[in-house]
Amino acid sequence: GAVVSQHPSRVICKSGTSVKIECRSLDFQATTMFWYRQFPKKSLMLMATSNEGSKATYEQGVEKDKFLINHASLTLSTLTVTSAHPEDSSFYICSAGAAFSYEQYFGPGTRLTVT
């Protein structure tokens, strides 16, 4: 399957700071990238869908000003958690999908801990 990387794999930051997470599709052009959040022992919750070159579409209840998403190229999308708070601590996972394809290939995830 396709390879999707995420960086960093783990980050600890202080409350009030911002953190950027990168998601890269390494061997195919991802027209669409998705950002998920997973709470312990819970399902993956879709946060937003980003299409290359356009604004992200956020799911209901997700603050777009807090979770900034940029999809500047067909191989890179970034999620920036602004003014992070302890309740933002979670496991963030991105996925990439090719045009008109149902299948998504997931990155390894980023564990964010806000102290």
Next chain:
Amino acid sequence: DQQVKQNSPSLSVQEGRISILNCDYTNSMFDYFLWYKKYPAEGPTFLISISSIKDKNEDGRFTVFLNKSAKHLSLHIVPSQPGDSAVYFCAASARSGTSYGKLTFGQGTILTVHP
């Protein structure tokens, strides 16, 4: 509103036996279904999928069955191996407008295969 449900949070199976993981959905617009396997602190790995025009898809030890009238799908793993121990998520997608490509995940089932 949980549109995709995995009602069994866990399943324990003996090595060599069959593992059957179940998934129910409520949205009749879903027309593509996927199963993912996930280890802790990693992203999900795609296993197998099925389109709504089929009722069965097989790939090696993995078979997915779809019963559209019952809005139910299941993943069969036979024979089960200890390395299959992981969390299994079913996911569904609807081929309609802005929902195209978006996956809705179930809560996951923890499979434990005992040697």
